[in-house]
Amino acid sequence: MNDTPTGTTPTGRPSDGGRTTVRAAGALAVRGRALHPGDEGFEAACSGWLLTVRHRPDVIVEAADADDVAAAVRYAADTGRPVAVQSTGHGVSVPADGAVFIATGRLRELSVDPGAGTARTGAGLRWGEVLAATAEHGLVPLCGSSEQVGVMGYLTGGGLPLACRTYGFAAGHVRSLDVVTADGRLRTVSPESEPDLFWAVRGGKSNFGVVVAAEIELLPLRTIYAGDLRFPVEDAGQAAHVLRSYLAWAKEQPEEMSSSVTLMRFPDAPQLPEEFRGRSLVLVRVVCMGDEERGARLVEPLRALGPGGDTCRAMPYTEITGVYQDPRNPVMVHLRSALTYELDEEAVAELVSFIDPAAPGGPFPGIELRHLGGALDRPPVRPHPVSTQGAAFHLWLRIPAPPDKADEARRTADEVLRRLRRWDTGAQLPGFLFDHDAAPGRVGRAYTEENHRRLTALKAAYDPDHLFRINHTIPPR
Template identity: 35%
Template sequence: MGKPVTMDELAELRAGVSGVVYARGDAGLAHEARCFNTAIVHDPDVVVGARGADDIIAAVAFAARHRLPVFVQATGHGAFAPITEGVLISTRRMGGVSVDPELRMATIGAGARWGAVVDRASRYGLTPITGSSSHVGAVGYTLGGGLGPLARTYGFTADWVRGFTVVTADGRLVRASATEHPDLFWALRGGKGGLGLVVDMDLELVPLKRVYGGGLFYDSEHIEDALRAWVDWVHSLPDTVTSSVALLRFPPIDEVPENLRGRFALHLRFAFIGDERDGERLLAPMRRAAPAFLDLIGDMSTTEIDSIHDDRDQAGPAWDRGMQLTDIDQAFVTALLSRAGAGSDVPFIAIEIRHIGAGATRGASQDTAIGGAGSPFTLVMIGVPVPELFDSVLPQSSDYIVSGILPWIADETNINFLGHVASTQQFASAWPADAFSRLIETRTAWDPEGLFAYPAGPAGGIDG
């Protein structure tokens, strides 16, 4: 614990920061520290709303002098535990994005969302290898590896990073790349946090304008046929196809579109890099497997890729738990549906399975800290947004589902998919053992006093 911060010391910090500074009890702190996950309420000693690298350097120096831990947040999508001490640095004002079309490179500010990057890149016929949501912070997502709807073709987003600008624990502004501080560069691509505060990152872009993609929705009585067909179908697909499925329980509320309201459905997500005719041919087995009551698949601009998953973009309470899977088969489908299929009473609005491998697995051969790259599937359970269920009901219900699919659960996972973390052992499972050991060594080398709090409670406070 650090020593109490006096009013004079706060005044000195405010004088050295062009952004905003709030102390606990100030009227603006709650708004500045707000999360996308509204079930989490941060109340640190100090919040600094940074406008640039100089503000971050001043905030880090202040925290070091007062022996206060440092946390960082941009959009707050990665918040799973409240921050109740230290200095929280908010980077949401650092949202600048610039593109060099000749180098096919985007320089992305710490607070930028993917939507801004996609929009700017599209002006030059380029696209970033992004996530499923354009609303998520680009930097925090990439620090965890970044696994999106084009992953089987292009791999993890972190595979495309060419450099970071970072404020280190001793207040220096350094570059991390393949030729400058390569140990830090390795750790930042997949290590997630505890290494320094990223000011911006350079991301190589892909020359891509169109994708054949979207979603098919199967009603409750056709879920089993469609899911069984998907499990067989994905094993025959080329690397140019990335797909996923989600068991969705839509609540009967006005906010849900009428054609989905109150339904239990299977949502197939599909993205193909190629022309529409070949895409239709590849998708045909899933269109034949069972009737879809909603077919939203077709040729689309890369600016519309986030419509494939159609993730929510409104803040609200959130709970999820993720893991990765070994190769799945028909026995897996039987086990999963026996506990989470039609007629089951589980408190999850979505249970999603993503097919990765291919390009993502090839990325594992690169020298990055990305965890989970060797597993062919991910599974995430998203709980009903009722905070009263977060502490016991949802963990117990997720344990019930996990116990039925244990033979298919991989030993490691990815930190971006891990969700709520219950133990240090679970946190460490986000990386292979050798990578986790190397991360510890790198964090110690760059932050020997442990100024950058990571993980926090045990894995919150790191923006995603």
């Protein structure tokens, strides 16, 4: 529905039948709002969760339905502008300058088919909403660490679930997608209908079109065993012992156990809680698909290390995103990632050096290592282009980056990755490409050579004019 009185645009311009008209050659009518720089609500409409990336599009289309998306894509093609698409802005990496910016937050379709064990979700939904709706039927989706993340950006990036070692990438559990391609057509793609495009979109992000809806498989789960173990550390030796012990423990875990370890050092800042001020912390998080007895038995070696805090317990699956306590509100952080081999004693020493309480001053990166393997290493039932390329861990950096510290945050991330280069596989995951990792010359690292070659060929078939290039871009070949 239009948020403005019938017959007018948000700024009072005439419209046709309740459809807002974009002012430019090749004018476009949409049911949602069309906003230009200077219009009320423009800045808010193109802002997102990651505030370190600022957009300056030529026009924003707040799509009310799939027809609006198709009209916006055709308008972009007719006027020679690129297309950018955003739901929540969690995965944004490239500024949408000069683009037709399609905001999908109003595409909020949601239905559950308990008999089929599936859900149909619109592009404007977040995982918390899907979790709440499906749990009523004893069914749950393969979501990530934040309930605030948009469903479609997560799925098109491959989707690394918290239960990744048990079920693999979320992209492998998608039944079908409704996608608007560069020719302005709405297509339903699946293993039976345009299977090549179906393969490419689940991992190709927004390079092949705008996904407006998805049908996903659900899991018949109600409870899991999950939580975190917190180890405040007083010196580098203690931190190294905990990290070394975690790495040895992780190697022995069955596929039902997914986990990560995070190393943090907090500044001595008055706005922080006293328990964290000026302290260093090693945080182990676990998500086990077994029952309480099984989960507790697997976690016991970690408990034997003597954590200062322990929240591991049986819990409803609907609480799974609370394990990671990701920020709910927009943040100014610098994000980088890598895929690593197994980590040896020298890697432990390098990692611990970044949170050594004895080291003077900052910087203060948060370094997470997510344990991979298990189902991630097996071919999915519905093939897609995403893989770990044999990596043992996914490394994820989050560094506070207020405007006056943005350059320092980038230098810190570069330094962390430089010092860990010996253990870096050189590959990445497509859902975690930020800053210069999203540069055209580096995007190929997110795929095997064979898959990237296939993606570029499909790009040429479906988007030969490279309309969808405001992203980690896959060029047409």
